[in-house]
Amino acid sequence: MIRIKRLSTADADFTARLNSLLAFEAxxxxxxxxxxxxxxxxxxxxxxxxxxxxxxxxxxLSVDSMAELxxxxxxxxxxxAGLLSDxxxxxxxxxxxxxNYHQRQTLQSWHYEDDGEDACGTMLGQKVTAIDRxxxxxxxGKASYPSSVLMNAIPARxxxxxxxxxxxxxxxxxxxxxxxxxxxxxxxxxxxxxGGAQAVAALAYGTQSVPQVDKxxxxxxxxxxxxxxxxxxxxxxxxxxxPSEILVICDGHTDPDWVAMDLFSQAEHDELAQSILICxxxxxxxxxxxxxxxxxxxxxxxxxxxxxxxxxxxxIEVRDLDEACCIANRIAPEHLELSxxxxxxxxxxxQHAGAIFIGRYTSESLGDYCAxxxxxxxxxxxxxxxxxxxxxxxxxxxxxxxxxxxGSRVLGRIAATLAYGEGLPAHARSAEYRVDS
Amino acid sequence: MIRIKRLSTADADFTARLNSLLAFEAxxxxxxxxxxxxxxxxxxxxxxxxxxxxxxxxxxLSVDSMAELxxxxxxxxxxxAGLLSDxxxxxxxxxxxxxNYHQRQTLQSWHYEDDGEDACGTMLGQKVTAIDRxxxxxxxGKASYPSSVLMNAIPARxxxxxxxxxxxxxxxxxxxxxxxxxxxxxxxxxxxxxGGAQAVAALAYGTQSVPQVDKxxxxxxxxxxxxxxxxxxxxxxxxxxxPSEILVICDGHTDPDWVAMDLFSQAEHDELAQSILICxxxxxxxxxxxxxxxxxxxxxxxxxxxxxxxxxxxxIEVRDLDEACCIANRIAPEHLELSxxxxxxxxxxxQHAGAIFIGRYTSESLGDYCAxxxxxxxxxxxxxxxxxxxxxxxxxxxxxxxxxxxGSRVLGRIAATLAYGEGLPAHARSAEYRVDS
Numbered sequence: 001m002i003r004i005k006r007l008s009t010a011d012a013d014f015t016a017r018l019n020s021l022l023a024f025e026a027x028x029x030x031x032x033x034x035x036x037x038x039x040x041x042x043x044x045x046x047x048x049x050x051x052x053x054x055x056x057x058x059x060x061l062s063v064d065s066m067a068e069l070x071x072x073x074x075x076x077x078x079x080x081a082g083l084l085s086d087x088x089x090x091x092x093x094x095x096x097x098x099x100n101y102h103q104r105q106t107l108q109s110w111h112y113e114d115d116g117e118d119a120c121g122t123m124l125g126q127k128v129t130a131i132d133r134x135x136x137x138x139x140x141g142k143a144s145y146p147s148s149v150l151m152n153a154i155p156a157r158x159x160x161x162x163x164x165x166x167x168x169x170x171x172x173x174x175x176x177x178x179x180x181x182x183x184x185x186x187x188x189x190x191x192x193x194x195g196g197a198q199a200v201a202a203l204a205y206g207t208q209s210v211p212q213v214d215k216x217x218x219x220x221x222x223x224x225x226x227x228x229x230x231x232x233x234x235x236x237x238x239x240x241x242x243p244s245e246i247l248v249i250c251d252g253h254t255d256p257d258w259v260a261m262d263l264f265s266q267a268e269h270d271e272l273a274q275s276i277l278i279c280x281x282x283x284x285x286x287x288x289x290x291x292x293x294x295x296x297x298x299x300x301x302x303x304x305x306x307x308x309x310x311x312x313x314x315x316i317e318v319r320d321l322d323e324a325c326c327i328a329n330r331i332a333p334e335h336l337e338l339s340x341x342x343x344x345x346x347x348x349x350x351q352h353a354g355a356i357f358i359g360r361y362t363s364e365s366l367g368d369y370c371a372x373x374x375x376x377x378x379x380x381x382x383x384x385x386x387x388x389x390x391x392x393x394x395x396x397x398x399x400x401x402x403x404x405x406x407g408s409r410v411l412g413r414i415a416a417t418l419a420y421g422e423g424l425p426a427h428a429r430s431a432e433y434r435v436d437s
Numbered sequence: 438m439i440r441i442k443r444l445s446t447a448d449a450d451f452t453a454r455l456n457s458l459l460a461f462e463a464x465x466x467x468x469x470x471x472x473x474x475x476x477x478x479x480x481x482x483x484x485x486x487x488x489x490x491x492x493x494x495x496x497x498l499s500v501d502s503m504a505e506l507x508x509x510x511x512x513x514x515x516x517x518a519g520l521l522s523d524x525x526x527x528x529x530x531x532x533x534x535x536x537n538y539h540q541r542q543t544l545q546s547w548h549y550e551d552d553g554e555d556a557c558g559t560m561l562g563q564k565v566t567a568i569d570r571x572x573x574x575x576x577x578g579k580a581s582y583p584s585s586v587l588m589n590a591i592p593a594r595x596x597x598x599x600x601x602x603x604x605x606x607x608x609x610x611x612x613x614x615x616x617x618x619x620x621x622x623x624x625x626x627x628x629x630x631x632g633g634a635q636a637v638a639a640l641a642y643g644t645q646s647v648p649q650v651d652k653x654x655x656x657x658x659x660x661x662x663x664x665x666x667x668x669x670x671x672x673x674x675x676x677x678x679x680p681s682e683i684l685v686i687c688d689g690h691t692d693p694d695w696v697a698m699d700l701f702s703q704a705e706h707d708e709l710a711q712s713i714l715i716c717x718x719x720x721x722x723x724x725x726x727x728x729x730x731x732x733x734x735x736x737x738x739x740x741x742x743x744x745x746x747x748x749x750x751x752x753i754e755v756r757d758l759d760e761a762c763c764i765a766n767r768i769a770p771e772h773l774e775l776s777x778x779x780x781x782x783x784x785x786x787x788q789h790a791g792a793i794f795i796g797r798y799t800s801e802s803l804g805d806y807c808a809x810x811x812x813x814x815x816x817x818x819x820x821x822x823x824x825x826x827x828x829x830x831x832x833x834x835x836x837x838x839x840x841x842x843x844g845s846r847v848l849g850r851i852a853a854t855l856a857y858g859e860g861l862p863a864h865a866r867s868a869e870y871r872v873d874s
Contacts (some may be wrong), residue, residue, distance in 0.1 A: 131787075211825075242670075255870070357839075388835075400792070408803065
């Protein structure tokens with residue numbers, strides 16, 4: 001029997017139990033921090049030699065040069081050509097749909113002539129440009145996902161990023177042909193088979209062989225996350241992602257097998273993943289629980305699924321769907337399924353979620369692969385203040401200000417008054433020179 | 438004599454000297470880190486009691502309750518009413534212009550029906566919402582700036598943030614009436630006179646009196662910066678800002694006094710600020726140097742200005758203005774003045790800068806106070822990958838996906854193929870249920 005927590009908003013201790021269910025802070029392991037700090041400064045100082053040494057040690061590769069750690073464009077194209085035809089079609093269809101969605105996100109530059117009578121001839125605006133060079137971290141081994149390559153690389157390409165450098169560790173030397181094929185499909189410029197903190201350091205500081213990038217994106221283990229936090233400022237980084245989560249709000253009229261499998265689909269990621277069902281119908285909750293019991297033995301990853309469900313999962317009974325939406329906003333889930341009749345009507349009640357999957361036919365897994373929106377989403381409640389990965393993350397803005405001689409007389413007086421008030425006389429005089437000119 | 442560095446691109450060691458001029462990494466002081474970690478966990482555990490204790494200790498206030506550390510709306514309004522009329526007019530004019538500019542930044546929600554024949558009835562989109570509650574850190578003492586209140590609070594208000602909580606330390610108990618007036622003008626909801634890591638902790642975790650926020654913005658000292666880095670993830674934060682910088686590109690035809698004063702206006706911020714002039718005319722560079730000698734004795738903050746110019750400033754001679762733009766892109770300055778004839782024509786050559794001040798009449802100080810764009814800008818070369826503070830920082834996006842029954846048959850097959858390829862069978866089966874329905 002799966003020992004998944006049962007909560008009800010009717011219980012006196014509901015809020016406390018919900019808070020404890022959601023409490024998750026990534027442990028900051030001191031030994032990881034020390035190891036990472038040492039690797040970063042070593043790669044910064046010694047470049048390629050240090051990267052090669054760590055790759056030999058941690059990935060068990062017997063290589064002597066960085067050239068052996070770069071995958072050629074020929075190899076990438078060969079991986080793409082070698083795909084089974086249904087895989088290639090699926091990958092291309094997914095890439096096309098993801099590109100189509102993200103193209104709607106590009107910010108455009110704008111400017112305007114100031115229309116206030118006090119500032120004649122003043123032009124204000126913002127110029128939008130792409131980041132020059134981006135590093136894409138792709139995990140190696142069991143969590144090496146071609147879909148992650150698409151979801152990280154396509155928005156960068158749509159933004160107009162000049163050069164995409166991918167790193168992917170290959171412990172024991174085994175290349176993942178799907179990952180390489182995805183890299184070929186999205187036009188990654190260079191691929192190095194390095195990983196861990198040493199790969200993050202190589203991208204952040206540059207080495208003799210690895211070009212220095214301006215921003216590093218992509219998921220990784222605790223060492224990669226710690227390294228990204230530490231190089232933040234030298235380069236940009238994306239969010240440091242926590243475990244995956246799904247919240248399903250169901251009215252009790254979806255096939256219980258579907259909901260059970262949707263909950264499994266997050267739980268199979270890893271033991272820390274969180275799957276929660278909210279429903280006003282207690283009998284239906286039991287039907288989903290029964291479906292989980294029935295389906296679990298059929299799942300190849302059933303041990304991971306069970307651990308995740310028992311440790312972090314929950315079935316929550318609520319009074320009604322309004323209350324369900326309140327709790328969803330409290331959770332601010334990464335993925336929210338509205339498995340409801342007239343599901344679209346409920347979207348307006350959701351303030352905080354990474355992505356909303358609307359209606360019974362919209363399984364979360366469609367969004368993971370091919371619906372179009374990004375699958376890199378805010379976790380651990382950070383949808384309260386952050387957003388899905390997008391083209392925005394690969395563009396940047398520069399403010400534009402042009403003040404005419406006439407305008408500088410008006411604005412200069414305002415600026416000087418405020419600057420003197422702040423005790424910054426050089427600011428004031430710099431403005432006053434223009435006033436008096 | 439001001440010992441400011443002189444560089445020329447004609448020198449063999451130019452690149453090395455430029456790199457060493459720009460090298461700046463904020464020291465991560467271990468004792469600061471330990472102190473901050475202790476304060477954060479203490480405030481998290483004990484709430485108000487801990488905040489009061491640290492405020493007594495660090496700010497020298499003899500208070501016994503949080504109520505004594507909150508500024509009432511009456512006090513805020515009194516501060517606004519008590520302003521000199523020219524200051525009030527200047528503050529209102531600045532606020533109006535900043536609001537007008539930022540209103541053009543708001544992102545709108547959008548959605549579209551998928552037009553691909555493979556996905557009939559699929560709706561994709563993104564819903565844009567404001568962050569619920571934002572904390573605004575305002576430094577106390579000498580660097581307590583009303584303009585910072587405007588620049589941080591107005592984009593939040595324009596984004597539609599529900600509640601703005603401001604913290605500002607008052608060492609020795611002295612309130613800054615300009616800061617309080619600015620808070621009143623932009624409609625800050627609550628103000629607490631607390632600061633340091635204890636204020637960041639109170640905002641991030643909430644206490645009995647201080648409401649927990651979703652994001653913390655605003656500048657602060659090393660303790661505040663370290664605390665913000667540590668609570669990142671629990672709440673959102675803005676960038677951790679480095680010292681201020683100005684780069685002036687001049688064609689040699691601006692009054693040298695103007696350029697000298699523009700360089701001073703950054704240098705007066707603090708000893709680590711960076712002021713650089715790039716010019717193709719060596720005789721003009723000497724005229725600016727002479728103007729600096731002449732003007733420095735007239736500056737109240739001349740010791741700070743001198744230290745900044747001698748330690749981090751430079752006068753750089755280049756072959757031509759194209760080369761000047763190349764170097765500007767290498768530097769990616771926070772503030773870039775194009776003090777040039779037909780300055781607008783050169784904007785296209787600039788890829789990386791926080792803000793560009795176009796033409797001789799556009800002194801950087803106009804942008805600090807009242808031109809309209811934000812004065813919170815990326816420092817230390819981070820304009821390569823990040824952007825001015827804006828409405829964007831107070832909005833967030835939620836992806837919307839609605840797949841019809843017909844669409845789920847098409848998309849489900851694609852998703853299932855890719856999910857099996859990644860070894861995630863629950864993802865595949867969740868999609869297949871819909872295909873087979």
